[in-house]
Amino acid sequence: MVPVVTIRPIRLAELADVLERPFEGEGDFEIKGVAALASAGPSDLSFVRSERWSDAVSASAAGAVIAPEGVDVGGRAVIRSPHPGLDFARAVRRIQPMPRLPAGIDPGAHVADDAQLDPTAAIGPGCVVGSGARVGARSVLYANVTLYAGVVVGVDCRVHAGCVLREGTVLGDRVAMQPGVMLGGDGFGYLGNEKDEWESVPQTGGVIVEDDVEIGANATVDRGTLGDTLIRRGVKIDDLCLIAHNCDVGENVLIAGQVGIAGSVEIGRDAILLSQVGVADHVRIGARAYVGPQSGVPADLETGARVLGTPALDLPLGRRVVVSMRRIPELLRRMRRLERRLDPDASDAVEPE
Known part of the structure; x- marks a missing residue:
């Protein structure tokens, strides 16, 4: 019994309807796969979370993306979403469902x-x-x-x-x-x-x-x-x-x-x-x-x-404690120096490594 791998192509307009999101571009564009921006091909869907990733969008060959309003996607087909990561995950489940064994x-x-x-x-x-x-x-x-x-x-x-x-x-x-x-x-x-x-x-x-x-x-x-x-x-x-x-x-x-x-x-x-x-x-x-x-x-x-x-x-407080721990070696060195100033004859002052 071999797991069945299924790709279910879908038109952009149909996917936008499934996600209940608006789209821009050619509604008949057929999405045949899902991928990260760096590896996506012309028939793949990818996503971008914010304007911060605009350079990655420009360099990508993805045929369509899911992106927030206002993010420039270079004229390609796009589904606009306030939660692009979540909607991309939902799209993946629709386009490339989990492989399963036959009954x-x-x-x-x-x-x-x-x-x-x-x-x-x-x-x-x-x-x-x-x-x-x-x-x-x-x-x-x-x-x-x-x-x-x-x-x-x-x-x-x-x-x-x-x-x-x-x-x-x-x-x-x-x-x-x-x-x-x-x-x-x-x-x-x-x-x-x-x-x-x-x-x-x-x-x-x-x-x-x-x-x-x-x-x-x-x-x-x-x-x-x-x-x-x-x-x-x-x-x-x-x-x-x-x-x-x-x-x-x-x-x-x-x-x-x-x-x-x-x-x-x-x-x-x-x-x-x-x-x-x-x-x-x-x-x-x-x-x-x-x-x-x-x-x-x-x-x-x-x-x-x-x-x-x-x-x-x-x-x-927990964050301050964690940060303060990094300062302990330096604080110990300073304390030892102060001790030697107060008591130059002290013989038990040990400089930490």
Whole structure:
């Protein structure tokens, strides 16, 4: 089974109608592809965000562009948009939809007799679909995906190669998972016993992933100890993130790469956690909070909080702390010089490297 790559040409006027934007130029111009300005050809559509990129537009061979009002596009066909990047993304989905496997079960897949697969679903080579698992309409499991017994995959989901969904995992509709995602692994739960050894705590919960969630490559979401780990509607999780057992990630939360979230953390809707943030267990992060890159969050954050640093501080103070750290070596040298002036006989003053 080979993924089907589809290009769907469209006239400029038709695309402008789909995007609900005005256009200038020849409405019958046929767009046959999408590309960046530097690599676009005469039949391709590209985009420009602002006048700052006017030189790139002039040098481009793109036949049509999406651009804001007032940006000179050199007389070529243009769709005017206040959000050119967003409208270009929508155009890409229309012109070059995501490759998918044809419906059906690859001969190299193993599907339990009592699994329930919609006839329009696609199951790729090497997949294992366990007893009682369900896969909804038009969903695609790419090569070597494993669904444990009873796993539920909703409608229009894309589960890329090598993903593993353990028992107790439920996906809503339109969920996208990049290669290597692990859902439902045991949480990091251990208790010391009478022999001063670590004894594992059974992890009996599951993972619930609601509609329109996207999860990046090699991210992991652990199953709940008791009850479920919740990833709510519209959440976007980048590559290499860890979400531990019993977390509740609110709607529309954005989590960038390499974030680690310890157990039982609650994150309010529309919060943003940038790359390499670490969150301690049982912390509550309020709705619309912003946590800057490499921040450590040891305690609760209020609704709308904006923080940076380790430990996380209010954003203006956190920025000053980060900038001030660069001055520490020079400040130490100045302090040592002052100490020697005050006490010329001091023998323990050490000049930093």
